[in-house]
Amino acid sequence: MSRQRxxxxxxxxxxxxxxxxxxxxxxxxxxxxxxxxxxxRFSEYVADGLVDTEFIAVESEHSAMSCxxxxxxxxxxxxxxxxxxxxxxxxxxxxxxxxxRLPIVMAxxxxxxxxxINIHNDHSDSMGARDxxxxxxxxxxxxxxxxxxxxxxxxxxHLDVQLPVMVCLDGFTLSHTMENVLTLSxxxxxxxxxxxxxxxxxxxxxxxxxxxxxxxxxTMGPLDLYDFYFEHKMHQVEAMKEALKAVPEIDEEYAExxxxxxxxxxxxxxxxxxxxxxxxxxxxxxxxxxxDRMRKRxxxxxxxxxxxxxxxxTEELQKLLKDVEVVGVLDKAMSFGAPxxxxxxxxxxxxxxxxxxxxxxxxxxGLGGRDTPPHLIEEAYEGLLEVKRRGEAVEKLRFLGVRM
Amino acid sequence: xxxxxTLKEAVKKPDLLASGHRLCAGCAEPIIARLVLKxxxxxxxxxxxxxxxxxxxxxxxxxxxxxxWIHTAFENAAATASGIEAAWRAxxxxxxxxxARYETLDIVAFxxxxxxxxxxxxxxxxxxxxGHDFTxxxxxxxxxxxxxxxxxxxxxxxxxxTTSPAGTVIPGKREWKKPIDEIVIAHETPYVATVxxxxxxxxxxxxxRAFETEGPAFIHAISPCCRGWRFPSNKTxxxxxxxxxxxxxxxxxxxxxxGRPIYxxxxxxxxxxxxxxxxxxxxxxxxxxGRFRHLFRPExxxxxxxxxxxxxxxxxxxxxxxxxx
Numbered sequence: 253m254s255r256q257r258x259x260x261x262x263x264x265x266x267x268x269x270x271x272x273x274x275x276x277x278x279x280x281x282x283x284x285x286x287x288x289x290x291x292x293r294f295s296e297y298v299a300d301g302l303v304d305t306e307f308i309a310v311e312s313e314h315s316a317m318s319c320x321x322x323x324x325x326x327x328x329x330x331x332x333x334x335x336x337x338x339x340x341x342x343x344x345x346x347x348x349x350x351x352x353r354l355p356i357v358m359a360x361x362x363x364x365x366x367x368x369i370n371i372h373n374d375h376s377d378s379m380g381a382r383d384x385x386x387x388x389x390x391x392x393x394x395x396x397x398x399x400x401x402x403x404x405x406x407x408x409x410h411l412d413v414q415l416p417v418m419v420c421l422d423g424f425t426l427s428h429t430m431e432n433v434l435t436l437s438x439x440x441x442x443x444x445x446x447x448x449x450x451x452x453x454x455x456x457x458x459x460x461x462x463x464x465x466x467x468x469x470x471t472m473g474p475l476d477l478y479d480f481y482f483e484h485k486m487h488q489v490e491a492m493k494e495a496l497k498a499v500p501e502i503d504e505e506y507a508e509x510x511x512x513x514x515x516x517x518x519x520x521x522x523x524x525x526x527x528x529x530x531x532x533x534x535x536x537x538x539x540x541x542x543x544d545r546m547r548k549r550x551x552x553x554x555x556x557x558x559x560x561x562x563x564x565x566t567e568e569l570q571k572l573l574k575d576v577e578v579v580g581v582l583d584k585a586m587s588f589g590a591p592x593x594x595x596x597x598x599x600x601x602x603x604x605x606x607x608x609x610x611x612x613x614x615x616x617x618g619l620g621g622r623d624t625p626p627h628l629i630e631e632a633y634e635g636l637l638e639v640k641r642r643g644e645a646v647e648k649l650r651f652l653g654v655r656m
Numbered sequence: 657x658x659x660x661x662t663l664k665e666a667v668k669k670p671d672l673l674a675s676g677h678r679l680c681a682g683c684a685e686p687i688i689a690r691l692v693l694k695x696x697x698x699x700x701x702x703x704x705x706x707x708x709x710x711x712x713x714x715x716x717x718x719x720x721x722x723x724x725w726i727h728t729a730f731e732n733a734a735a736t737a738s739g740i741e742a743a744w745r746a747x748x749x750x751x752x753x754x755x756a757r758y759e760t761l762d763i764v765a766f767x768x769x770x771x772x773x774x775x776x777x778x779x780x781x782x783x784x785x786x787g788h789d790f791t792x793x794x795x796x797x798x799x800x801x802x803x804x805x806x807x808x809x810x811x812x813x814x815x816x817x818t819t820s821p822a823g824t825v826i827p828g829k830r831e832w833k834k835p836i837d838e839i840v841i842a843h844e845t846p847y848v849a850t851v852x853x854x855x856x857x858x859x860x861x862x863x864x865r866a867f868e869t870e871g872p873a874f875i876h877a878i879s880p881c882c883r884g885w886r887f888p889s890n891k892t893x894x895x896x897x898x899x900x901x902x903x904x905x906x907x908x909x910x911x912x913x914x915g916r917p918i919y920x921x922x923x924x925x926x927x928x929x930x931x932x933x934x935x936x937x938x939x940x941x942x943x944x945x946g947r948f949r950h951l952f953r954p955e956x957x958x959x960x961x962x963x964x965x966x967x968x969x970x971x972x973x974x975x976x977x978x979x980x981x
Contacts, residue, residue, distance in 0.1 A: 277742070277743050277746035277747060277750070277753060278739060278742045278743055278746055280738075280739060280742070304746060304749055304750045305746060306742035306743070306745050306746040306749075308738060308739070308742050308786065309786070310735065310738075310782055310786075311778060311779070311781065311782030311785070312778060312779075312782070314731070314732060314735070314779070315732060315734075315735035315738070315778075315779050315782055315783075318728060318729070318732035318735035318736050318738075318739065318779065319735050319736070319738050319739035319742065320739060321728050321736060321739060322703065322726070322728070322735070322736035322737060322738065322739025322740040322741075322742075322743070323739035323740065323742055323743040324739075324743075325726050325739075325740070326701065326739070326740045326743035326744065326754075326755060327743065327747075327753060327754040327755060328739075328742075328743035328746060328747065328753065330739065330743070344729055345728070345729065345732070348728050348729060352726075352728070447752075456719070456722075461754070463754060464701045464724035464725075464726060464740065465724055465754060466698075466699035466700060466701065466723070466724055466758065466761070469721065469722060469723050469724040469725070470724055470725075471714055471719035471721050471725050471726075472724075472725065472726040472727070473714075473726050473727035473728055474714030474715065474716045474719060474727065475710065475711045475714050475715045475716065476715075476716040477715065477716070480716050480717065
């Protein structure tokens with residue numbers, strides 16, 4: 253394990269610092285609260301000559317992603333960062349980045365979607381992008397933001413994966429909150445990420461690396477109709493399956509140099525838990541605190557923090573939750589008109605045909621940055637214990653911390 | 657600056673857009689694209705906005721492009737090109753990465769009028785302002801042809817399209833063609849030129865200059881569309897020539913020197929400037945196109961034809977003033 257330096261960084265700074273060490277070829281970004289610190293810090297690194305990166309201060313998020321796509325197609329490492337409406341503006345290009353199989357890395361500083369306009373945190377932005385073909389990692393703290401912004405390159409560029417990666421961090425809660433972050437040396441980061449590898453494909457002049465190469469020309473992004481499009485979509489299906497294998501491998505490798513062990517899922521006090529909450533992002537730190545408090549009262553509660561939402565770790569979740577009697581899902585996004593939030597729906601789906609399955613209820617919480625203090629989490633656990641006592645969940649979709 | 661390209665040299669250069677693509681017979685776009693590519697200095701990467709050229713040259717698993725080529729979306733050809741250029745620049749600086757060895761790299765973006773005047777204007781403006789070293793080629797067929805002839809900001813006044821139909825009350829498009837070249841020139845774009853496929857040597861010469869230009873260059877090509885403009889497919893070059901001869905689409909270059917735009921008329925238009933009697937009435941251009949048919953039948957709409965002539969005259973006079981003629 254290499255020597256590490258302790259820095260005081262907020263989540264945005266942690267992302268910017270990691271990307272400085274990665275030293276990508278191209279960063280194209282447009283400012284939006286609460287992502288702004290990332291582009292500001294990175295601009296300073298560029299201005300001070302600390303990186304070799306071409307920084308493109310684009311005129312919109314749509315162009316930010318378009319620039320990253322052009323750059324990554326040309327063989328470069330490309331990074332961008334955005335939030336909420338910015339992510340929505342690049343929507344079209346999210347699908348194109350993933351479908352062109354370009355391992356771009358993007359920090360999404362989660363923020364509520366307009367309207368009404370709101371700058372604070374929920375997950376409605378990145379949850380809306382869950383079907384776009386991007387890998388999604390949700391961070392709990394600044395340390396994890398830093399680590400994910402390094403690991404993401406290896407995950408996306410893995411030859412069996414070749415997909416773009418979103419590193420999601422909660423707006424303000426993480427982006428603007430100073431924390432202690434252990435950082436690797438520049439050299440350790442460089443060694444870990446290495447050079448970007450390219451897959452080999454069949455071009456009209458024979459085998460070629462999959463990039464825009466004047467010597468071995470390829471046509472990228474052609475019109476692709478009903479005779480091939482479906483097969484190309486199947487490649488993306490396969491790539492996500494491969495990503496589910498690649499992430500733990502890369503996590504293990506990263507643990508060797510950093511001492512920090514990341515997994516697809518981070519369970520806590522689950523060995524004998526009768527009820528459990530599952531969720532994403534920074535709130536799970538509060539949940540852990542509440543678990544400790546309730547355990548002291550002798551209540552068998554546990555929690556699972558989901559770090560990787562795409563690809564969805566189905567089998568791992570089935571194993572982890574099969575013996576739990578009641579599971580509460582914390583969804584920081586709403587799918588209007590749907591039976592519940594996105595995580596809830598997927599969790600119910602994977603347990604539908606499993607014999608041993610928990611009762612599952614959904615807690616929509618924190619929309620628009622509504623504070624979620626420990627007493628609200630405790631309220632959710634009390635609700636789960638009540639379901640356990642009754643042996644049934646009458647009300648499956650619940651709202652936490654809202655005035656009714 | 658490059659020497660004038662001769663026809664002999666031009667035919668010897670390989671066609672980088674292969675034949676066998678599925679663009680319509682009589683389409684000007686592949687003619688323009690091939691001529692532009694012939695002017696490349698060597699290493700080249702192209703991007704194309706969504707549109708006829710893109711869909712008809714790349715139906716998977718076929719491709720007519722002998723050069724590295726990428727299509728991403730409709731409104732972002734300039735942004736995609738910006739990313740390619742930035743990748744090249746970064747690799748050059750680092751001395752690492754697959755594009756590091758190219759001292760010069762021609763990066764060309766092709767887009768139609770929809771992808772330039774309308775939905776792509778923001779990305780184009782951004783790329784011009786940032787000064788990326790690339791060549792943007794506007795293939796102006798004056799409507800959304802790929803979706804079936806809908807009006808765009810580039811469609812001329814009175815032209816029939818499927819969304820500006822010539823009805824009993826409204827005689828086709830009610831707005832004038834957006835002055836895209838002036839918009840681009842106002843960005844202090846180092847090199848801007850208009851071209852017509854009727855003048856292939858002029859076109860190639862300008863493309864060569866565009867590639868040589870440091871920073872962004874903009875080539876505006878008039879691209880007659882026999883399906884959308886309603887003329888026989890063997891008349892493409894004739895229509896493209898009449899556009900110039902009537903001064904509906906004058907040929908010129910504009911360079912920015914010391915922050916000032918320096919206009920220079922190209923030989924076909926300069927000849928008219930010197931001998932104004934050579935300027936043909938716009939009616940000759942309008943009459944051979946079915947999209948202006950309602951100006952002549954069932955009855956002649958003299959007032960509208962005159963308005964178009966006055967628009968042409970005014971813009972031509974303004975151009976002569978700018979070119980100090």
